[in-house]
Amino acid sequence: MRTLKAAAAVLATxxxxxxxxxxxxxxxxxxxxxxxxxxxxxxSTNEPTGLVRNVGGSSGVSQTMxxxxxxxxxxxxxxxxxxxxxxxxxxxxxxxxxYTFHLQPGVHFHDGSDLTAQDVVWSISQTIAPESKSxxxxxxxxxxxxxAPDDATVQLDLSRRSQSLPFYLASVTIVQDGDTELSSxxxxxxxxFVEWTQGDHLTIERNDDYWGTPAKNSGVTFRFFKDTTxxxxxxxxxxxxxxxxxxxxxxxxQFEGNDAFTITEGTSTTKQIWAFNDRVAPFxxxxxxxxxxxxxxxxxxLDAVWDGYGQVIGSMVPPTDPWFVxxxxxxxxxxxxxxxxxxxxxxxxxxxxxxxVAGDPSETxxxxxxxxxxxxxxxxxxxxxxxATWYQKIYTDHDFQTTLMGHVNPRDVVWYAxxxxxxxxxxxxxxQWVADADQAATTEEQTALLTQVNExxxxxxxxxxxxxxxxxxxxxxxxxxxxxxxxxxxxxVADIVREx
Amino acid sequence: MSRYLxxxxxxxxxxxxxxxxxxxxxxxxxxxxxxxTSLGVGTTSDxxxxxxxxxxxxxxxxxxxxxxxxxxxxxSAGTSFVSRLPVGELIASKLPITLPLSLAAFVVSVLVSxxxxxxxxxxxxxxxxxxxxxVSQLGVAVPVFWVxxxxxxxxxxxxxxxxxxxxxxxxxxxxxxxxxxxxLPVATVAIAMSSVMVRxxxxxxxxxxxxxxxxxxxxxxxxxxxxxxxxxxxxxxxPVVAILGIELATSLLGAVVVENVFALPGLGxxxxxxxxxxxxxxxxxxxxxxxxxxxxxxFLVDLAQRGIDPRLRAGSAxxxxx
Numbered sequence: 001m002r003t004l005k006a007a008a009a010v011l012a013t014x015x016x017x018x019x020x021x022x023x024x025x026x027x028x029x030x031x032x033x034x035x036x037x038x039x040x041x042x043x044s045t046n047e048p049t050g051l052v053r054n055v056g057g058s059s060g061v062s063q064t065m066x067x068x069x070x071x072x073x074x075x076x077x078x079x080x081x082x083x084x085x086x087x088x089x090x091x092x093x094x095x096x097x098x099y100t101f102h103l104q105p106g107v108h109f110h111d112g113s114d115l116t117a118q119d120v121v122w123s124i125s126q127t128i129a130p131e132s133k134s135x136x137x138x139x140x141x142x143x144x145x146x147x148a149p150d151d152a153t154v155q156l157d158l159s160r161r162s163q164s165l166p167f168y169l170a171s172v173t174i175v176q177d178g179d180t181e182l183s184s185x186x187x188x189x190x191x192x193f194v195e196w197t198q199g200d201h202l203t204i205e206r207n208d209d210y211w212g213t214p215a216k217n218s219g220v221t222f223r224f225f226k227d228t229t230x231x232x233x234x235x236x237x238x239x240x241x242x243x244x245x246x247x248x249x250x251x252x253x254q255f256e257g258n259d260a261f262t263i264t265e266g267t268s269t270t271k272q273i274w275a276f277n278d279r280v281a282p283f284x285x286x287x288x289x290x291x292x293x294x295x296x297x298x299x300x301x302l303d304a305v306w307d308g309y310g311q312v313i314g315s316m317v318p319p320t321d322p323w324f325v326x327x328x329x330x331x332x333x334x335x336x337x338x339x340x341x342x343x344x345x346x347x348x349x350x351x352x353x354x355x356x357v358a359g360d361p362s363e364t365x366x367x368x369x370x371x372x373x374x375x376x377x378x379x380x381x382x383x384x385x386x387x388a389t390w391y392q393k394i395y396t397d398h399d400f401q402t403t404l405m406g407h408v409n410p411r412d413v414v415w416y417a418x419x420x421x422x423x424x425x426x427x428x429x430x431x432q433w434v435a436d437a438d439q440a441a442t443t444e445e446q447t448a449l450l451t452q453v454n455e456x457x458x459x460x461x462x463x464x465x466x467x468x469x470x471x472x473x474x475x476x477x478x479x480x481x482x483x484x485x486x487x488x489x490x491x492x493v494a495d496i497v498r499e500x
Numbered sequence: 501m502s503r504y505l506x507x508x509x510x511x512x513x514x515x516x517x518x519x520x521x522x523x524x525x526x527x528x529x530x531x532x533x534x535x536x537t538s539l540g541v542g543t544t545s546d547x548x549x550x551x552x553x554x555x556x557x558x559x560x561x562x563x564x565x566x567x568x569x570x571x572x573x574x575x576s577a578g579t580s581f582v583s584r585l586p587v588g589e590l591i592a593s594k595l596p597i598t599l600p601l602s603l604a605a606f607v608v609s610v611l612v613s614x615x616x617x618x619x620x621x622x623x624x625x626x627x628x629x630x631x632x633x634x635v636s637q638l639g640v641a642v643p644v645f646w647v648x649x650x651x652x653x654x655x656x657x658x659x660x661x662x663x664x665x666x667x668x669x670x671x672x673x674x675x676x677x678x679x680x681x682x683x684l685p686v687a688t689v690a691i692a693m694s695s696v697m698v699r700x701x702x703x704x705x706x707x708x709x710x711x712x713x714x715x716x717x718x719x720x721x722x723x724x725x726x727x728x729x730x731x732x733x734x735x736x737x738x739p740v741v742a743i744l745g746i747e748l749a750t751s752l753l754g755a756v757v758v759e760n761v762f763a764l765p766g767l768g769x770x771x772x773x774x775x776x777x778x779x780x781x782x783x784x785x786x787x788x789x790x791x792x793x794x795x796x797x798x799f800l801v802d803l804a805q806r807g808i809d810p811r812l813r814a815g816s817a818x819x820x821x822x
Contacts, residue, residue, distance in 0.1 A: 049777060050583040133547050198583055200765035230763040233664035388532025388778040
C-alpha cells in the first residue's frame with residue numbers, strides 16, 4: 001500500500017510540477033577570440049520546437065535558421081522591406097500573373113552541390129502541396145504552376161495578381177530537390193547547421209564557401225532559457241554575449257549605467273491585443289467595442305508593463321508595415337464617452353470574461369483592464385489558462401468573450417478579412433479591400449487599400465490594440481553589428497562582431 | 501519466500517499497468533490540443549486535421565493507448581509530436597545530466613544526514629542536537645528552488661567561483677566543467693533532502709535508544725555509543741532504509757525542479773517544455789518512467805528490509821502480511 005501511495009504521490013507531483021511550468025536550459029561559455037574568429041553566444045527564450053521549418057508556429061526555428069542557414073528567394077530586411085536573396089532579381093509580366101525569378105549565380109548548398117532552379121521548384125511545391133502545414137500555404141495558394149525554364153530561372157504562374165508574393169516567398173526557405181523539411185540540414189546560407197541539443201543550445205558555424213558577403217564571426221551558439229533570471233545571470237557572468245529580447249524592464253536595472261553592457265531599444269511587430277469575440281453579443285455592437293476601448297488607459301497599461309518603453313497603438317499595424325498610420329488617438333482614453341456609448345447601446349451591468357495565458361505581462365494587463373472597466377460600470381472576470389488551452393478554447397473553438405494575446409507577425413492586418421479567425425470580425429468592405437489590395441496593379445494602390453483597412457478596423461474597434469512591444473536587447477559592450485529592430489521572424493547574425 | 505516474491509512481483513506489474521492507464525488518461529483529459537499548439541496562429545482547420553491524422557490523435561483513445569503500449573513492448577516509446585525525435589533518444593540524451601545530479605544529491609545527503617541524525621539523537625539535549633534540529637526544521641520549511649536562487653546569488657553572482665547555471669556544450673567530454681556546473685544544483689537538492697532525512701534518522705535513533713536492549717547493554721557497562729553501535733544500528737536501519745527508498749525517488753524529483761533554476765538541459769526541463777507544448781508521447785514516457793522507478797525502488801526496499809530484519813521474514817511465513 002505504501003508503495004502505491006508513493007507512486008501516486010510521484011505521479012501527482014510530476015503532473016502538478018509540469019502543469020506549473022518554469023524552467024531554463026543552458027550550456028556554453030563565450031570564447032574570448034575577437035573579430036572574424038569570434039564565436040558569439042546569444043541567449044534566447046524562444047527555442048525552436050523542432051527543426052521543421054515552413055510550419056506555422058515555428059518561430060524559434062525561423063529566428064535561428066532563416067537567413068542564417070536557410071535562405072529564400074527573397075528576404076525581409078531589418079526595416080521590414082523585401083530584398084532579393086537567392087533570386088538576384090525578378091520580372092513581372094504586364095498582367096501581373098507571371099513572375100520570372102533569376103537565380104543568383106554561384107550558389108552552393110552546404111554539401112557542395114550547386115543550387116538549381118529545380119531545387120526552388122521543389123521547395124515551393126512542398127510549401128503549397130495539399131499535405132503542407134506551412135502557415136504560408138494559404139497565402140501562396142495563388143500560385144497555379146511552378147516551372148524551371150532553365151537551371152537559373154524559376155517561373156511562377158499565378159491565378160490572380162498578388163502584390164504580397166515576394167513578401168510571402170521570404171518565408172519559404174530553399175532546400176535541395178527531394179529533401180524533406182524533416183531531414184534537411186543542407187541550406188545555402190552564410191552558416192552551416194552544426195547541432196541542436198533540445199532544451200539547451202543550437203550551434204551554427206560560418207560557411208566559408210558562401211556565395212555572398214561572408215559572416216563576420218566564426219559561428220553562433222543560441223542558448224535557450226525558460227527562466228529570464230537564469231538568462232540574465234548568464235549575461236551578467238559573461239556566459240552570454242547578447243540577449244535577443246528582454247521581456248520586462250525589471251531585468252534592465254542591473255545593466256543600466258554599467259559600461260560593460262549596451263542596451264538597445266528597437267521596434268518590434270508584436271502587438272498586444274485585447275481581442276473581443278466580435279461574433280457574439282454584446283461585442284457584435286460596434287458601440288460596445290468602442291466603449292470598452294475608450295475605457296482603457298493604454299498609456300497607463302504600457303507604463304505598468306514597460307516603464308516608458310514601447311508604443312501605444314490604435315490598430316493592428318506596426319510602424320514598419322507600409323500601411324501604417326498612427327491611430328493611437330482615435331479611441332483615446334475617455335471614461336465618460338465610454339459610459340455614454342454603453343448607454344446608447346442599451347448595455348448596463350455588463351459582466352465579461354477575459355481568457356489569457358497565465359503569466360506576465362497578461363496578468364498585469366488583465367488587472368489594469370479590470371480596474372479601468374470597473375470605473376465605467378463593467379465587471380471583468382479574469383480567467384488564466386495555459387498555452388495549449390488557449391489554442392483549443394479560443395483559437396479553435398472560439399469559445400470566449402474576450403482574450404489577451406500578443407501577435408508577432410508583420411503585415412497581419414489581413415487577418416481582419418477572415419471572418420472565421422478567432423476574433424470573428426466580419427466586415428464585407430474590409431474583406432473586399434484586402435482581396436483587392438493583394439490583386440492591386442501597383443504597390444501604391446495596395447498600400448492605399450490596406451491603409452483604408454487599417455483605418456476602418458481602428459475606427460470600428462474590431463479589437464482593442466493596447467501597445468506595441470519594444471524590442472530591447474542587452475549586449476556586452478564589445479559586441480556590435482546586431483539588428484536592433486525585430487520586424488521579421490529571423491534574427492540575422494552574420495554582421496555581429498566582437499571588437500578586439 | 502518464493503510465494504512472497506511472486507505476490508510482490510504481481511503487485512508491482514499490476515501497479516505498472518494501472519499507472520500506464522492513469523498517465524495516459526490524465527494527459528488525454530488535459531485541456532489543449534497538441535496539433536493546434538504546435539501549428540500556432542495562422543494555420544487553417546484543414547491543416548489541423550491533417551496534422552492530427554499524421555500524429556494519430558484523431559484515432560479513438562483505446563486505439564491510441566493500444567499503440568502506445570504495443571510500442572513500449574517493442575522497445576519504442578514513440579516519436580515526439582513536436583520535435584519529431586524518437587522519445588527514447590530524447591530522454592536518453594537528458595540522463596547524463598539528471599542521473600548524476602540526483603545520485604550525487606542522494607549520496608551527499610545520506611553522508612550528511614545519517615551521522616548528523618545519530619549525533620542529534622544521542623546528544624539530543626546538547627547544543628549539537630538542538631542546532632541540528634533547528635537547522636533541519638528550517639531546511640524543510642524553505643522551498644527547494646529558493647535555496648537554489650540564494651546559492652546562485654552567493655557563489656555565482658557575488659563570489660563568481662561557480663557558474664550560475666547551464667551545462668557545458670561538450671557535456672561530459674569536459675569533466676571538470678561538467679562537475680563545476682553540477683556543484684550548486686547538487687548542493688541545492690542535497691540541502692533539501694538532508695533536512696528531511698536528518699529528522700528521520702534522528703527519530704529512528706531515538707526510538708532505538710529507548711529500547712530495553714540498549715538500556716540493558718548500557719547497564720552491562722557498554723558506553724552510549726558502543727551500545728548503539730553494537731545493538732542499535734541494525735534495528736534503527738529498518739525504518740531508515742524505507743525512507744532511503746522514498747528519498748531516492750525524491751532526489752530525482754528534486755533534480756527535476758532545480759534543473760529549471762539552474763538552466764540544466766535534463767529531464768526536468770524536458771518535462772516542463774513537453775507539457776507546455778502538449779507533447780504527449782514525451783510526457784507519458786517521462787511520467788510513467790518516474791512512476792516505474794518509484795515502484796521498483798520500493799520493491800527493492802521491501803526486499804532489503806527483509807534482509808535486515810528477520811522478523812519480517814517470519815511475518816510473511818505466517819500469511820504474507822507485509
